[in-house]
Amino acid sequence: xxxxxxxxxxxxxxxxxxxxxxxxxxxxxxxxxxxxxxxxxxxxxxxxxxxxxxxxxxxxxxxxxxxxxxxxxxxxxxxxxxxxxxxxxxxxxxxxxxxxxxxxxxxxxxxxxxxxxxxxxxxxxxxxxxxxxxxxxxxxxxxxxxxxxxxxxxxxxxxxxxxxxxxxxxxxxxxxxxxxxxxxxxxxxxxxxxxxxxxxxxxxxxxxxxxxxxxxxxxxxxxxxxxxxxxxxxxxxxxxxxxxxxxxxxxxxxxxxxxxxxxxxxxxxxxxxxxxxxxxxxxxxxxxxxxxxxxxxxxxxxxxxxxxxxxxxxxx
Amino acid sequence: xxxxxxxxxxxxxxxxxxxxxxxxxxxxxxxxxxxxxxxxxxxxxxxxxxxxxxxxxxxxxxxxxxxxxxxxxxxxxxxxxxxxxxxxxxxxxxxxxxxxxxxxxxxxxxxxxxxxxxxxxxxxxxxxxxxxxxxxxxxxxxxxxxxxxxxxxxxxxxxxxxxxxxxxxxxxxxxxxxxxxxxxxxxxxxxxxxxxxxxxxxxxxxxxxxxxxxxxxxxxxxxxxxxxxxxxxxxxxxxxxxxxxxxxxxxxxxxxxxxxxxxxxxxxxxxxxxxxxxxxxxxxxxxxxxxxxxxxxxxxxxxxxxxxxxxxxxxx
Numbered sequence: 001x002x003x004x005x006x007x008x009x010x011x012x013x014x015x016x017x018x019x020x021x022x023x024x025x026x027x028x029x030x031x032x033x034x035x036x037x038x039x040x041x042x043x044x045x046x047x048x049x050x051x052x053x054x055x056x057x058x059x060x061x062x063x064x065x066x067x068x069x070x071x072x073x074x075x076x077x078x079x080x081x082x083x084x085x086x087x088x089x090x091x092x093x094x095x096x097x098x099x100x101x102x103x104x105x106x107x108x109x110x111x112x113x114x115x116x117x118x119x120x121x122x123x124x125x126x127x128x129x130x131x132x133x134x135x136x137x138x139x140x141x142x143x144x145x146x147x148x149x150x151x152x153x154x155x156x157x158x159x160x161x162x163x164x165x166x167x168x169x170x171x172x173x174x175x176x177x178x179x180x181x182x183x184x185x186x187x188x189x190x191x192x193x194x195x196x197x198x199x200x201x202x203x204x205x206x207x208x209x210x211x212x213x214x215x216x217x218x219x220x221x222x223x224x225x226x227x228x229x230x231x232x233x234x235x236x237x238x239x240x241x242x243x244x245x246x247x248x249x250x251x252x253x254x255x256x257x258x259x260x261x262x263x264x265x266x267x268x269x270x271x272x273x274x275x276x277x278x279x280x281x282x283x284x285x286x287x288x289x290x291x292x293x294x295x296x297x298x299x300x301x302x303x304x305x306x307x308x309x310x311x312x313x314x315x316x
Numbered sequence: 317x318x319x320x321x322x323x324x325x326x327x328x329x330x331x332x333x334x335x336x337x338x339x340x341x342x343x344x345x346x347x348x349x350x351x352x353x354x355x356x357x358x359x360x361x362x363x364x365x366x367x368x369x370x371x372x373x374x375x376x377x378x379x380x381x382x383x384x385x386x387x388x389x390x391x392x393x394x395x396x397x398x399x400x401x402x403x404x405x406x407x408x409x410x411x412x413x414x415x416x417x418x419x420x421x422x423x424x425x426x427x428x429x430x431x432x433x434x435x436x437x438x439x440x441x442x443x444x445x446x447x448x449x450x451x452x453x454x455x456x457x458x459x460x461x462x463x464x465x466x467x468x469x470x471x472x473x474x475x476x477x478x479x480x481x482x483x484x485x486x487x488x489x490x491x492x493x494x495x496x497x498x499x500x501x502x503x504x505x506x507x508x509x510x511x512x513x514x515x516x517x518x519x520x521x522x523x524x525x526x527x528x529x530x531x532x533x534x535x536x537x538x539x540x541x542x543x544x545x546x547x548x549x550x551x552x553x554x555x556x557x558x559x560x561x562x563x564x565x566x567x568x569x570x571x572x573x574x575x576x577x578x579x580x581x582x583x584x585x586x587x588x589x590x591x592x593x594x595x596x597x598x599x600x601x602x603x604x605x606x607x608x609x610x611x612x613x614x615x616x617x618x619x620x621x622x623x624x625x626x627x628x629x630x631x632x
Contacts, residue, residue: 024340045588107585265625269423272361272590272621305588309581315626 001240004155006193009162009186012059012155019058019091023047023160025167030270035286036294040171042164045275045305049083049111051232052160052183052303053147057084059156060145061092069094071141076100076122076129079108080232080304081147086115097142099132105231105308148182149238158186164299165194175282176301178202178211178252179233181241187301188248202245202252203285205230205260211237212252215245229257229313232278232303255284261313263287274305277313317556320471322509325478325502328375328471335374335407339363339476341483346586351602352610356487358480361591361621365399365427367548368476368499368619369463373400375472376461377408385410387457392416392438392445395424396548396620397463402433413458415448421547421624464498465554474502480615481510491598492617494518494527494568495549497557503617504564518561518568519601521546521576527553528568531561545573545629548594548619571600577629579603590621593629 023043031039044052061073072095075085082098089096096117100109101124112119122132136142146153160183161174174191178184188200204211208226214237222236237245257277264280267273279302286293286300339359347355360368377389388411391401398414405412412433416425417440428435438448452458462469476499477490490507494500504516520527524542530553538552553561573593580596583589595618602609602616 050588268590268625272366274584274588274590309584309628310631312625312628315631 001151004151008155009158009190013159015062016058028271038297040168040299042301045302049087050304050306051080053080053084055159056153056156057088060152061088063152073145074136074142075145076133078104082112086112086117090116097136107308148180149240153182154186157183158190161187161190171299172296173199174299175201177278177281177303178204180235181237185241185244192248199250203281206254206256208233209254230277253285255281259284265314275302276304276307279303317467320467324471325474325506329475331378332374344587354613356484356615358617361618366620366622367396369396369400371475372469372472373404376468377404379468389461390452390458391461392449394420398428402428402431406432413452415445423624464496465556469498470502473499474506477503477506487615488612489515490615491517493594493597493619494520496551497553501557501560508564515566519597522570522572524549525570546593569601571597575600581630591618592620592623595619
């Protein structure tokens with residue numbers, strides 16, 4: 001697969017325009033005061049399915065020819081990509097087959113079911129997920145839409161940063177969390193195509209810091225036994241994602257879960273907006289960085305807001 | 317005190333313009349589908365201090381002459397009015413003295429303190445609150461700003477419905493929760509001044525249904541030993557509020573706390589916006605009313621979003 005460019009991002013914007021929300025960009029006085037900075041939050045928690053993932057899934061599904069699309073799409077996903085693909089497929093009028101680990105959050109299981117996808121549960125190992133998916137592909141002929149190692153997905157995720165830069169063009173820095181690298185790769189390629197002066201920084205939990213280690217090593221180091229509450233950031237980097245990150249990202253910050261939980265609760269209290277732990281890592285990185293951000297104009301991609309409200313991390 | 321009219325509401329809008337947010341109006345597909353209706357939520361949870369109360373407090377504080385304002389303002393409040401008055405006073409540059417019951421939610425206590433108010437804690441009885449306030453007035457000469465039985469407060473709260481009707485003029489019905497009656501009185505007078513055809517409906521918990529009983533009886537029946545999780549709706553109606561409600565409100569719906577908790581959690585999950593139980597009563601009334609709302613175009617004033625995140629009602 002080839003690395004997308006800005007024209008692919010603009011194609012994606014046109015393709016998803018009718019289906020995805022142009023999410024708002026919000027600011028918060030208390031956060032700005034605390035940091036001595038100006039922070040602009042791109043609210044992908046208010047995106048359809050509650051996460052940026054809908055952008056990529058929608059772009060991927062609507063890029064398919066009718067022949068490619070007719071047998072449906074399939075993915076294994078612990079959460080937001082599953083919902084995103086399910087909704088995109090429903091909008092396109094094709095079947096979606098989703099392989100979910102049986103320990104996925106209840107709210108995500110029921111959301112995927114509500115979007116009308118065919119769900120198959122499996123044990124929460126990568127081997128079991130892939131094997132289950134292979135069986136489904138053999139049975140249905142469905143096309144795999146990988147959650148991040150896919151140029152249409154990356155171009156779709158890039159539309160969030162592209163919109164943010166339309167709203168606030170003079171940012172110093174854009175921060176986004178990194179798991180598989182779909183959002184961060186998209187953010188980096190949209191941003192750097194518009195201005196090489198804007199820094200692009202990834203954030204991941206210290207307990208799942210494979211992206212930081214991979215970029216330092218110069219090759220992909222898989223995420224083995226990651227430990228973090230940020231359930232969207234458990235996966236290893238994709239090949240295409242790594243290639244883009246190595247070329248275009250200025251740095252990766254790591255944050256402890258304790259600080260992420262603090263940032264998440266603080267954000268809920270101050271803004272009345274629900275963000276998931278993965279999204280809160282970016283605010284945690286700002287809190288951790290302290291004076292480094294003073295006087296800066298920072299964009300943050302809030303990745304999503306899908307949280308199991310029965311199990312909030314500050315109560316555990 | 318006299319009953320405010322639309323020109324008082326417009327004066328209030330001009331007075332608070334620089335200080336208060338013009339809050340967004342949101343819709344949600346899942347809620348509209350479930351009800352078969354079009355519901356427009358006026359997001360006072362995104363107002364400053366996280367509640368509509370800032371509108372009234374701001375209007376009241378900025379209506380004072382310099383002579384009236386100089387010794388500061390005082391109120392006893394279990395929550396949102398306290399924060400609202402504290403912030404409005406800080407913006408005006410005068411002291412705020414707040415009497416709070418010692419059992420108020422932690423998040424509200426700390427917010428009032430952060431806005432720089434002088435807090436005095438007392439036992440959670442009306443007698444103790446009033447006595448403590450009297451002592452403060454004697455010591456400081458501060459002016460009491462009643463949380464709802466005050467025409468400037470009512471005119472301020474009315475600005476939310478007035479803005480909503482600017483955004484969505486052709487509503488069939490506007491629903492707002494009723495505790496002391498500041499929000500509902502304001503909503504009713506703004507709405508009926510613009511169109512007598514729009515129905516105005518109040519909502520209160522079955523365990524604190526003094527407004528429904530008062531309107532039925534034709535005189536104020538005090539709220540005695542109310543039992544509800546909607547901590548903003550515990551108080552009795554004010555005199556001025558009752559006079560407006562009797563004249564302009566089309567009905568009061570009552571909802572069980574169980575349904576309010578369901579509506580609150582459902583709204584959080586679907587919209588990623590935090591609302592407090594008092595705000596959720598209005599959505600609960602829509603769920604309870606069922607087919608009665610089908611095909612209707614309904615405005616809901618979401619009163620606020622101040623919740624103690626350590627103690628969510630569906631976990632108790």
